Amino acid sequence: MGELNGKILALTGGSKGIGRAAVELFAKEGAAIAMCGRTAATLDRAAKELRERYGAKVLPIVADIMDRVSVDAFTAEVGEAFGRIDMLVNNAGESEQHKSDKIVRPVLSEDPVGASYLPASRFSEMEETEFQVAFERKFFGMLRVTQSALPWIRKAKSGSIVNITSTKGIQPGPRTATSAIAWAACMNWTQGLSLELGPENIRINIVSVGGIVTPNLLSAYERWGKGMSEDEYFLPRTQNVPLQRLGTAEEVAEAIYFLASPRGSYVTGQCVATDGGGVRVI
Template identity: 35%
Template sequence: MAKRPKAGKVGESDKEKKGKRSAATKLRREVGSGKTIKKPPSDREADLDRAPKWQPRYPGSGRLEGKVAIVTGGDSGIGRAVCALFAREGADIAIVYLDNKRDAQATVAIVEDEGRRAIAIRADVGKAKAGEKIVAETIAAFGRLDILVNNAGEQHPAADIRDISAAQLERTFATNIFGMFYLVQAALPHLGKGAAIVNCTSVTMYQGSAGLLDYSATKGAITAFTRSLSENLVDRGIRVNGVAPGPIWTPLNPRGGAPADKVASFGEGTPMKRPGEPNEVAPCFLFLACDDSSYMSGQVLHPNGGTIVNG
């Protein structure tokens, strides 16, 4: 399949494009090689002991041709894999990130390598005005909005409920669920018939998690929000669905403060006895964002390593 020419940014000089490609190549070598990276754990994808696999597995087929998507948490992990796959299928992407500019720039380069346009928007989705900013910058850059992927999230393990401070509780809910409300409110005037919203919930919503009480509670709220919003928007021709990943190898693991032994054995409790990779989750988001799922709304897909869940 012939590769589309790179779209680039309007008004960019050849020199600027060449400089960006050079920087992008360096970034991709660091974050996309799959090699072992021996650095202390942090919230940067490049600093994980093993680079997550974000690369799309198959050639694109134009399922999102001409579409524009917002992907929150798009700088790394599942979000990066979603951006890469959406771009391969023809979408331009607004990549929303909190503070990892370097990872966000790498994801922009990945999208542009697929011949699509991308912008990186720094925003704290848990802030009430962030949704308006994100949508305004997306419309200014691309002129439309077709898909909203609410993927951004955070977690802070705590073995004892008394260790969860009011500040942590408020922060986790603000990022994980309040931000979805803010973004949908801002996006709705720009979403027409055939648009799609895909929310990221979690296997912890169905199984519970003794050490992630506040996080799993937000994921339960996200599932309820997804089903209720589906009912609210179905008459407008806007579909709303969710994805509930199991343990996936992303920067969320060390960033969340989990003990080293827990990180080392992460995912081994699934029937497949391993964590999933971001590029094993991204196809669920693609399916729910494109017309392949045109008769589905209010549903949740479960890429979780074979774990059986109810609901």
């Protein structure tokens, strides 16, 4: 019997990367899992593995956080299946910067937190729509899911919400304007919402991640790192980080678990940077 036996977790983006590592940890501790993503095959595969490994109750649901109707259908299906939501993890919110059709070559941009290969575009070259897309994928996606899930969280008479963001929302680097301001909005909104939800015994916190080895990061290496070893490619992302390495999805999952579970029962409105010390802000 795990410490989360009988608890219900709803998580967006649970089929790979950080989300996949998180549902693994929650399932191991006995939670029932409802997770959504846009690809049925990867969701079903992850659900099958969790059932076989832990005997977990897993409900995979195809949903898109960019679509309010889809989000409402997701939370309704979770609520109807389990009666409530105890823990919500907002993990979906893909990067838009590495997918622009305008990108011809990467540039190495140095910043104090850890440099990275980014599109060769500056603010003066960017279009307003790029900022709108960033807010849709990050801030409004998170907002939709939270707003839609809250009635089911309230049925539990208590609950916890964990929003996954990037440390760029705390300390932006060069050429990350779209992501940085969208993540900063998520953080400010989360901290403000903690004041509203606290009296209802609903906690809401942030896990802000730095350089983490995920499928998206490895895809960027495959695209931009031709002729370079992984160590060479990722060196700019680690050389200014005190721990001198990238993090793992499993390490981020541990931070998520602490904040979402009863272990973090007196923590709300906080941001935990999981970045190897890259952001040095108290």
